[in-house]
Amino acid sequence: MRHLLLLGALSLAMSTTALAQSTGYQQPPAPIAQILDSKPTPVPLIDPTRTRMALLERANLPSIGELAEPDLKLAGYRINPRNNGQANSRVQWLTGLSLQNVAGGGARKVQLAAGTRFIAPAWSPDGQRLAFLVDRPAGLELWVADAATGKARKLTQPIVNAAATGAAFTWMPDNRSVLVRTVVAGRGAAPAALANPVPIVQVNAGRTAPVRTYQDLLKNSGDERLFTHYFTAQPMLVSVADGSSRKVASPGVYLGASPSPDGRYLLLTRVKEPFSYNVPAALFPTEIVITDLTGRTVRQLADLPLRDDVPPQFDAVAPGPRSAQWRADKPATVAWVEAQDGGDARRKVAVRDRLFELAAPFAGTPRTLADMKDRYAGVVWGKDDTAFLATQWWNDRRETRILVNPAAGTSRVLLSRNFQDRYNDPGEPVTTLNAAGRPVLLFAADGQAMFQSGAGARREGEFPFLDRVSLADGKATRLWQSAAPYYEDVVAVLDNEGKRLVTRRESRTAPPNLFVRTIGQDQPRQLTQFPDPAPQLAGVTQQLITYKRKDGVDLSGTLYLPAGYNKERDGPLPLVMWAYPTEYTDPKVAGQVVDTDNRFVRPGGISHLFLLTQGYAVLDDPKMPIVGADGKEANDTYIEQLTSSAEAAVDAVVKLGVASRDRIAVGGHSYGAFMTANLLAHSDLFRTGIARSGAYNRTLTPFGFQAEQRTYWEAVETYTKMSPFTYAPKIKEPILLIHGEADDNSGTFPVQSERFYAALKGAGANVRYVVLPYEAHGYRARESVGHTLWEMTGWLDRYLKPAKK
Template identity: 65%
Template sequence: MRHRLLARALPAFVLLAAVAGPAMAQEALTYQQPPSPIADILDTKPTPSSSLSPNRTTLALFDRSNLPPIAELAEPMLRLGGYRINPRNNGQANSRVSWLTGLSFQPVAGGEARAVQLPANARFLSPSWSPDGSKVALLMDAPTGLELWVVDVATARASKLTEARVNAATGSAFDWTPDSAGLVVRLTPQGRGAAPDVSRPPAGPIVAESMGRVAPARTYQDLLSDAGDEALFDHYFTSQLTYVPINGRGARDLGAPAVYLGASVSPDGRHVLTTTVKRPYSYVVPAGLFPSETRVIDLQGRAVHQVADLPLRDNVPTPFDAVAPGPRSIQWRADAPATLVWTEAQDGGDPRTPSEVRDRVFMLAAPFNAQPTTLIDLNERYGGITWGDADTALVTSRWFNTRHETRYVIDPSNPGTGRVLLERNYQDQYNNPGSPLTEPNAQGFNVARFAADGRLLMTGPGATREGEYPFLAAMDLNTGQSERLWTSATGEYESIVGVLDDGARRLVTRRETKNDPANLFVRDLNAATTTPLTHFTDPAPQLAGVSRQLITYTRADGVQLSGTLYLPAGYDKDRDGPLPLVMWAYPAEFTDAAVAGQVVDTANRFVRPGGSSHLFLLTQGYAVLDDPSMPIIGKDGAEPNDTYIEQLTASAEAAVNAVVELGVADRDRIAVGGHSYGAFMTANLLAHTDLFRTGIARSGAYNRTLTPFGFQAEQRTYWEAPETYNEMSPFAFANRVNEPILLIHGEADDNSGTFPVQSERFYAALKGNGAQVRYVVLPLEAHGYRARESVGHTLWETVRWLDQYVKNAPPRAAE
């Protein structure tokens, strides 16, 4: 029987294969360090993150861990039901966890921050304010599991509430009660015992069958695969729901153990909304689509009401506007004591079925013994509710095919209808009205904030061609008109962290400029003053002299394009001449050419690279064109991808011409690169153009027949659009790749569609056709690279490859 426990010795090498000319070689290579100053920047302590307390008096400042050592990723890992977990602590795998290492409290009124004394070498996650803002709960890592701790703000003291039994396999593990007196926690069952032994020989074959039932499924990672996986899933995902008071006395179990995927306490603190999964499990979809039951229980664990009993959902149609039949998006109404809200598709969940009503939103108040009330009917898919007060809420609906969004104003006290507040293309950056400003109410649920005159407070990025300038506005819900109350100043990027007074005249903001790192301030709108709360410094001063400018240019078909051009510190075009340049991009699909051509300057943002960022190349004498527009536009109802190669090529040609005409790049020394869908783009550009000397493709997918039920923004199946799938697959054109290409892939990639076999098979195709290709496999790494050794080695490979094939390469022979 094959089990899914990945326990291995710490890898001392990176596996790679290389082709140089006609010879092929396999290498065992130890992890390499990138050149100076990249390694120093990678080892710099990250800037703390922050969170404002619900009572508006305190900022929690969290110290963050740096890139973890590969030894952390080498801990055993289980892949079960779409999740990756660490069996040592019954939490998520280290590749998916960003640990916090310290906590301090900064009074908003000013003064020194007070550090919380935590155990030596402490690391924790999931910090959560109590509704009254007096405490912070968190999960502390311990040798044998995760412990629930609580930190008192007044004393800055931390104390342990539970033993190492918290079950965080699904991520979320606890929820505060509204009175801030306790938490509902998922614990591993008392006396659970050892995990089942799945190393025994199998009892028989694994059989799957489908007898004519249509059940398409997109590619998923980390699924169950046999009876051993099912046994492990039951062991590690079964939880005992438990009420744990913060005084440590009177903890009690709520019902029997079950496989919980969710548990949320109602605003009145009398009920818990739970979702559990049950057998039969599936080997083709993740746990979120297993048969499930959503119920309301009381604080004694007794069943009160069944909201939904759903079957296996492995037959949802492939279009993005498709959903499963039955109740979904089940939640508590934020501004009512105990009212359930959910939506159900009225078209069977299939957007191809004609229907005037796509989704119907229902509401049902405790004691849950009446018929549900229709809150509103929608002609698009439900996108969520922002609750305001007894007679005001905002409902959003969206339709992917058209990128259309509708926002409705509804009166929950008079359900059944809604009034359209606004409609928009949700990809339109320039005309984004923002989103309602929300903050926790007394029960800890986020609700909308209103101005004194009843208008709804809105905040958003404020995107214009000149840049993003976050704002605070008041919107009249009768007319949809907004008045700007405050906008970030020219040359600054200042966003709202929280509101400090009922009139929304005192704000906590996070402000940065091109040259100044982000710090927290108290902004008084009446006095027009700011008071600094933090003094974080530049984490990478080695990059302070880098220049940055937005460049704009036009594609051959008239579509407006743009990109951010970075030039190394001290570079002088007249003195130094054209530079080797790297273009790093990621295509995007649009239905409107005007929206696709929108330009937003980032000159007011503080930019420093992290992880395996391509911007580190600026320290090595390269220019970088970051995020040059690669729009794939579907016009007049046509599918964007039917002309993917033509549009991609046209965008790349326009970008190359733009940087050459500026005099900063040598046409003969330009490389292209990207991650994930950007890697797919890179391979296609090398296969279909001769614009670039080389390409760097990280964690990509190259054969679209391996994602036959859709990928990225492609909704059609392979059998509906075989020509498009084939023409978009660089694997099919591997014989045309005549420039060197560096392939990098995480050995344990967890992203849907980018299985490591994609790079493995593409490498084999390139090798078989005589290409110059280097294939690097990063042990233990997922879709994004986490370990310090992996990140450092990736950057070493990148610099070394570009130096060989771009910076120091001889001129190409005339064609």
């Protein structure tokens, strides 16, 4: 025992010295590094015919060199100027492609050159080909793989323009061509930086225009020129047969380009000058038009001005047409939504939103399909007499589901519920791809019902299900539900009876794999044999624990214990609580408990669960509900509710005997980091804390944050009290701050951690501040991920693991 204590003290001294003197990137201790380098599990993509699937192999963590590749931050986007696509920090590259029949048999590898990486795979409507974008030194190429032969070939040179979000290419319904946004031919070199900068002047002449906090906005005329250069695209039709192409519209800055289901028209969303330095491109002046395939404008749906004055409330929207889309079940009918309250959520009106449609040739007056009492939240088209419409109202967490009869212009409410209520979640409609390749409701063979699948949450865990829902009365009949010890969710429904399914099944000990299940038969047929990506963690145990807050709200968390741990033999462990607060309007919903005993849990990336390999216990996601009810705002008692939840969690793990009060740490990412700093400032429950990529001064987000809809001037006391920056001198426990240098999340600018560190340092706190080069809100580079985990384990080894003197 003396030798063990001596070795432990020596190890602690070495880790403490290393932590203090570290330079450059560090590797986390074994076996974390080995797990980080394991191969990710492939992702399936079922084809429209539901007879085969593509298995997509994913790249592991990129290198810091990849993230260091230059990017441009323009109008809310981050792009890679080398390939005119999204920045590497925002791309999950795919590295391999296999095709497998759902009926059985092995997977056939699609041969691609060594080192090929690609994105955006999309099946043709007939399921005979799979298109994707391949990264090349000079740009992105469009490729296509033949499903029958498995052979892949290039369709275009590296000219695809994928700077804007959304699909850079779309299959045409004839399966013979692809609509592609390309770089404008002969556009030349990018504009040079401004040689002689001039003053930047912005003016507001008495107009009320509150704006939430946005990242990566345009800053000057040089940025405007770069934005125009990289985002101007030429829509082209590219032939699948020989790669020949033709122009179908004039060049423009397109944020959307979609062919009609019959392939005769295009729906284009194009932004115009003047650009803004206050909002992202999606709120720039915008024109929404319908054109034919020669580029001739058939109908202008909207000519929207700059929208920099949308109120900060979550239920507020910009006035004018929005969410324009083709009806998936019609040859050429466009639909869109318009606010009937001017977009102002505080106005009292009977109708908030109205759904319109207009059929080809797009002349005359638009037709009303449905009026909504709340905000439009999406529509799934089905057939002439059936569409599924959803609305939401954030302020009271209400969602309503409506069956619309488009032909008759009538609608019927199916249900209204609290959308945070997991126990009574009816699931989502099951869709299939029609002949045009558009998602539509999957109807039963008799045409009298549709299908819904959902998570099936209850106290014992999540047990996904498939229901048949009558179109006549909305009654749901359960066709199938996963059963213990498995978590098995529906990937695809293979027939119109809802009897044959592709599912993804896992258990606590079995890694996720794909199966074909026939309802009524006992055993499904296994399609894949994906291995455990981290067998080093196979011995870790997990347990749902439940407890109550002082005010009676039910709480829970998942307790993880290291492999081989024995409470009687080993006693209490150093324990880390990793949490993220959530706001609710109903304490009963806030207290819902869902076990995870049937889930296969393996950490990846910067997961705190890696701490289990270093002798720490982890209480994962201990609930920190912030409840507002009876007209009261939740955040007005944020600190009281937060500390009460944390106290209840500490009491629970101490009562179990797995932790002692003097060796518990708290940590979190983003809003969890904000929580961590507040708990250290307002309680003495924790010995240390880890706060990653957080915001700490709410005066820097004055027009709302997280679920707070009031402005700073409407709730000065709440903003001030919720800001741990205000209470920096009260933080006496050691705190580790980590932040990505290029954080792109709204509200968590790196300056938040920079100034919080300065405040803590000025107050004499024990604080370490780590800035990760090139990293955004979530850390992606292998070096950054490894170093983050090294920082976390080293910090806890120093400040939590030793017994307190």
